[in-house]
Amino acid sequence: MAEKRNIFLVGPMGAGKSTIGRQIAKTLHLDFFDSDNEIERRTGADISWVFELEGEEGFRAREEKVIGDITDMTGIVLATGGGSIISSENRNRLSARGIVVYLKTTLDKQVARTERDKKRPLIANAENPREVLAALAKERDPLYEEIADLIIETDEQSAKVVASKIVEKLGF
Template identity: 75%
Template sequence: MAEKRNIFLVGPMGAGKSTIGRHIAETLHLEFFDSDQEIERRTGADIAWVFDIEGEEGFRQREEAVISDLTELQGIVLATGGGSVLSKDVRNKLSARGIVVYLETPIEKQVARTQRDKRRPLLQTEEAPREVLERLAETRNPLYSEIADIVVRTDEQGAKAVANQIIEKLGF
């Protein structure tokens, strides 16, 4: 690859952005980043703690700064947080600085993949996870679609197969 292109993965929690992103990065010999892990690395605390102390607004500000920094790099694969697309600035930077891949996932799969995960603050409420995920999908899915260069469903095959499908669609 003469030009180092960035691949940015967007989609809801439980879509497999981190797992699929690692496979893509490994196959294409690119560096992999996960915006949530980068926030944790920079703050020295986990996402749940950031949410508890700073609220969702504070977390989103940190997320925006991290994504802004990471999208400045060249030749990376970035798995973004599910809510990162709520920021118009983030959407603009993702669109302008790389190829955006939307990992589309049905609510049923999200529920199954996230049900035991205690590291997802938005699901740690009295509200049923399915209801939370449906409400988030209503707001976020149109934003994922708006900036996506490629849309791939992740419910019918494993992470490695999805990663290979994305690589094929990208023509790498």
């Protein structure tokens, strides 16, 4: 697996993709990218604003472009948005251009990690965020598993420990 030289992190919101991705990049001296941050940088607006103005469809089109551009690079770690795997084009790019690591977490941990975060448009105004997260998991978990080269549970470990496990398992 190590010959691919790119590490792509997938998983639901609150799984720790950005935090763990930064740690992996630091450990391996690779460049780190976060697809949501890159969308915000390119648009000059936060994700919530993009969702509000363009809807989820507009956001997903921007996300597809960003993931296409970033996955063309080599020697990187990329934390993807939780819904990026909805796009078959994104799934194909991620699978073909790097090692895909699915950061798996429980619904309870997701709720706890996202409950005060108002920057997540799919749950920010939800009456019952747990129900929304459960519905997203039902739809997305099979897609994460479909493209994962490695599945890592993130619940009971620090980001540093998870990052170390990933580096060790990938043989970098």
